[in-house]
Amino acid sequence: MRLTRRDAIAVLAGLGVVGGGAVAVDQFDPPTAETAETGETGDGGGDGALSATVTATMTAAAAVVYPSQTEGVADFVETYVVGRARDESRRDAMRDAALELDAIARDWYGDDFADLSADDRDSLLRELGVAAADPVADGTVSERIRFHVVNELLYAFYASPTGGRLVGIENPIGHAGGTESYQRATMLEDDAGRVERAERAGDAEDVEGSEADE
């Protein structure tokens, strides 16, 4: 089962993230002296390594919380995370939670979270109590990681058409499409309708193009 960027776009469209200009991976950069003065972020002037850390951590977490048969995780997560970064408060909290998780990985396991084995990543999250934690945006570290990392990723996956299809529903609640499918006895086998819906629900090209827009 392969996730695509279009799956991420469909979920983002449901969250109201459509069009709106450039968003890049380095949205996650902390402000430099220069950008702090102008209030700008994500202009390419930040620490690229740190940006990579956030997306790598999120992708590595996704590889654990998504079903093992999932392919295309990296592109999907990057597209989704970059789209979410358009909400500044969400972007900062997600970045902080991911960096916190990464720091704990180095403390406990002696390596970056993204460089741990899948088993170690899974163990770390469970040892932190993230599986049982309530998702609280500004709660304890376990609650914040549950909210900003694990639940963010699970929402992206199971609200996407491909994630939904894996469970048996091609139009999971949270994005448009249910009126087309509610009368059907079974899921359609082809993906044509799904792609059409994703394009109609959001300005697909704007969103997809945004991550390369410099």
Added chain:
Amino acid sequence: MSNPAESDRTPAEIDRMPAEIDRTPVEDADVCVVGAGPAGGIVAHRLAESGASVVVLEAGPRFDGDRQEQLEQHLRPGLDDPWGMGGPRDEFTSSGDSFYPLNAARVKGVGGSTLHWQGMVMRLHERDFELDSRHGVGADWPISYDDLRPFYAEAERELGVAGAMDNPYAPPREEPHPLPAFPPSHSDSIFAEACERLGIDMHSVPNARNSEPYDGRSPCVGYGTCKPVCPSGAKYTAESHVEKAESAGARVIDRARVRRLEHDSTGERVVAATYTTPDGETHRQTADQFVLGCGGVENVRLLLLSESEQYPDGLANSSGLVGRYLMDHLFAGMGGRLDRPTRQNHVGFNTSETHQFYDDAEPVNGLKLEFLNYAGPSPVIGALHADTWGDDLLGQLKADYGTHVAMGALVEQLPDEDNYVTIDPETTDDLGDPVPAVHWSIDDQTKAALERANEIQRTVLEELGVDVEWAVGPDNTGPAFHHMGTTRMGDDPESSVVNAECRTHDLQNLWIAGSSVFPTGGAMNPTLTIAALAVRLSQSVKQRVRN
């Protein structure tokens, strides 16, 4: 020190507020409407359109912009209530045998409770208007179905109702619904097999939800989250009438919490509504006519808070019945699993129901049955609450989704003077005003009707071969969030609060719009009747303004 009125708002709401909004009173207003829900919105629009100077005072905020924020708040655990209910502004107390979850039952804001409603809109049946005459229970309305019938048709056009004339048990109607009904779901087709064998007639559900473009709003695209939020705008909310009212010249002041009505020295007319705004200022809005549309609880609270030397028991309360006869609809439900896909949770509304048992005399309480399109858990929500992930989670979700079916029902609660809303002087809100106190119990007759609903549901489900896993009936029922009856309508000032025009018996220029005027509540979702009465009330007020 922060302003107490600001303290109950979420940061997102405060962000949305322009820095400076003029919330001062309107001079020379003909009509002051309190509450910007469907009743207030329709009245304000109709009167403003007729040339009256109208001001609307709404306690809650405007929820401008898209609805994605509310969508996410609904789906993701750990976020605030989508409509900001439940803060110090909304304190209440509950007593009686049954807890009444008031803040789940209402929304304060422009649009009122239609912001979070599901949108089922059916007419009351003829028997609902004459329950005492026909069956010796409840009360008769001072108007008949025939009196309200043309206003129902207007209300259906106002709300944009999608429906079909396929219900053999519905009261007579003169014309088709404005929009075609949503076709039956796949899940409905499964139920149809059993209902056919049992002789139960299924028919469409009238929905205040666009099946085609209507009134500047798009058709439903199926986000599946109708209750509590429709991101596409296909579901009717009273925001559309408020918007039209403003276009017609009405002034709508949000976050204006009306705390008291003042009357003149004769005690025959209301002269002003006193309200407090987020900056802590208190203003006085004068007008020629006053229309309350704050819902079945806050209408009562405002009347009782408006006590005076002349009216020590509160305004419009010479009968002593303001707040009495609180009713709600009770939910009965049952569900389980089949051995085949049932395709649930694609849409968040129902497409089939049956009114076949509604007019039965045994039990006399009305009951209507619904075939749910959202039985069982949604995988998205299930995933976000799970205590595992990866393949374990997928396995759980697959096991939980796909084969559920369920039926729901609304059951009538007859009016009982011992169910009531009053104010609790011991508990105050953030402005220092006594909070509403709800006293509510469920009587044995209603419980018997819930049992009857369960009995029919079990018959249908067992005919289908469903392994019944859960039931909601007499012992664990809850309200359907339709509070009604607390300022009842009648011809006799000693036994009712408003007359057949919905004007209070005691004050010449004070009107009440909404379900609080219902003498009985039937078992039909109340908003279409609220809208029909609002249209009708508008005509009466319009006449007074002209005079």
